[in-house]
Amino acid sequence: MILLAFFCSEKESVNHLFFDCAVAKQMWCYLSDILGRNVGMDFLSIGQMWINNSRCLVDNMFCAAALWGLWKLRNDTCFQGVVWRSVLSLLIAILNMLTSWTCYVQWRRERSSVSNWRS
Numbered sequence: 304m305i306l307l308a309f310f311c312s313e314k315e316s317v318n319h320l321f322f323d324c325a326v327a328k329q330m331w332c333y334l335s336d337i338l339g340r341n342v343g344m345d346f347l348s349i350g351q352m353w354i355n356n357s358r359c360l361v362d363n364m365f366c367a368a369a370l371w372g373l374w375k376l377r378n379d380t381c382f383q384g385v386v387w388r389s390v391l392s393l394l395i396a397i398l399n400m401l402t403s404w405t406c407y408v409q410w411r412r413e414r415s416s417v418s419n420w421r422s
Contacts, residue, residue, distance in 0.1 A: 372397040
C-alpha cells in the first residue's frame, strides 16, 4: 500500500515530508531567510549543525521546531482532520513553539538560580 502525502499527491516518505514536499521546501526557504544561512536541505545538513551546538544554538532551535512543526501538522491533518491552510500558519506554529521553549528555558534558569541562592 502506498501512502500519499497530506499536503500534496506525492508518495509519502520521511524525506518527502521533511525536505522534498513543496510545503517543506517553502518553509525551509523562509527559515533560511530568517537565519541568514541555508538550512533544511536534508537530515545531514541539520545534523552537522548539531555537532557545533554552541555555535549554532539558535539555528538548531529553529530547525528542531521546524521538524517538529511539520510532524505535528502532518499528524493533525492525518488523525485530527485539521485542514491544511498555508505555510504562514505553519511558520506561526513554529514561532509559537520557539516562544514556549524559550519561556521554559528561562523559567528553568530562574528556578535554578533561586535554588542556588537559597543554598
